[in-house]
Amino acid sequence: MTDIASLQQELDGQSPRAILKAALARFDNIAISFSGAEDVALIEMAHKLTDNLQVFTLDTGRLHPETYEFVEKVRQHYGIEIEVLFPDATEVQELVNGKGLFSFYKDGHGECCGIRKVNPLRRKLATVDAWITGQRKDQSPGTRNEVPVAQIDSAFSSDTHQLIKFNPLADWTSKEVWDYIRMSEVPYNALHEKGFVSIGCQPCTRPILPGQHEREGRWWWEEATQKECGLHAGNLIASDNQ
Numbered sequence: 671m672t673d674i675a676s677l678q679q680e681l682d683g684q685s686p687r688a689i690l691k692a693a694l695a696r697f698d699n700i701a702i703s704f705s706g707a708e709d710v711a712l713i714e715m716a717h718k719l720t721d722n723l724q725v726f727t728l729d730t731g732r733l734h735p736e737t738y739e740f741v742e743k744v745r746q747h748y749g750i751e752i753e754v755l756f757p758d759a760t761e762v763q764e765l766v767n768g769k770g771l772f773s774f775y776k777d778g779h780g781e782c783c784g785i786r787k788v789n790p791l792r793r794k795l796a797t798v799d800a801w802i803t804g805q806r807k808d809q810s811p812g813t814r815n816e817v818p819v820a821q822i823d824s825a826f827s828s829d830t831h832q833l834i835k836f837n838p839l840a841d842w843t844s845k846e847v848w849d850y851i852r853m854s855e856v857p858y859n860a861l862h863e864k865g866f867v868s869i870g871c872q873p874c875t876r877p878i879l880p881g882q883h884e885r886e887g888r889w890w891w892e893e894a895t896q897k898e899c900g901l902h903a904g905n906l907i908a909s910d911n912q
Contacts, residue, residue: 681819697799705728706804707862714850728754753794775891806842806843821837864877866878
């Protein structure tokens with residue numbers, strides 16, 4: 671079992687690269703979750719640190735065409751394998767047949783995200799000892815203010831499987847991420863050039879206006895402080911209660 675307090679003390683205040691290096695050195699069976707700009711910045715750092723880079727992404731079946739092109743661009747740019755995770759076809763079929771293609775506009779995004787994102791993620795995380803995400807503290811109003819650089823993943827751990835989660839970019843701002851992307855000539859999603867900042871599924875993502883918070887482009891019909899799809903929500907609640 672990992673002594674999380676000692677690990678947090680060791681990594682607190684360290685650079686994203688140093689946090690990644692420590693995470694990769696401590697765990698052989700560790701994977702990077704890839705979907706957006708922050709994640710590809712982490713891939714840029716990590717691919718220089720290890721030849722055993724494990725990367726996965728979630729294909730919900732509702733992504734923008736530009737996002738699929740972005741995934742392929744990253745795969746080719748770094749010459750890496752990207753494991754694409756899909757939702758259970760029967761679960762999707764039952765949801766769509768029972769409630770239609772846009773039920774989330776009426777009863778919230780939780781059920782759809784649970785089927786299309788959380789369930790396949792849970793299956794993947796049961797096979798690794800640790801994972802790396804691109805979460806930042808300033809990313810979402812009211813929900814990500816207490817993101818630590820390392821934590822026990824209370825949402826996806828079990829009595830027999832302790833999962834460690836690393837957030838190397840927790841203390842970076844969006845500007846720092848994009849400064850790094852430009853400096854390193856890292857691939858990015860073409861939707862960023864059209865006013866999109868936080869990019870998810872096509873029906874649930876839109877560009878933002880000047881001065882709006884980046885997460886205001888996600889699930890805009892819902893209350894601002896609840897804009898989590900479930901991939902991180904359990905850990906964020908746990909952090910708030912500590």
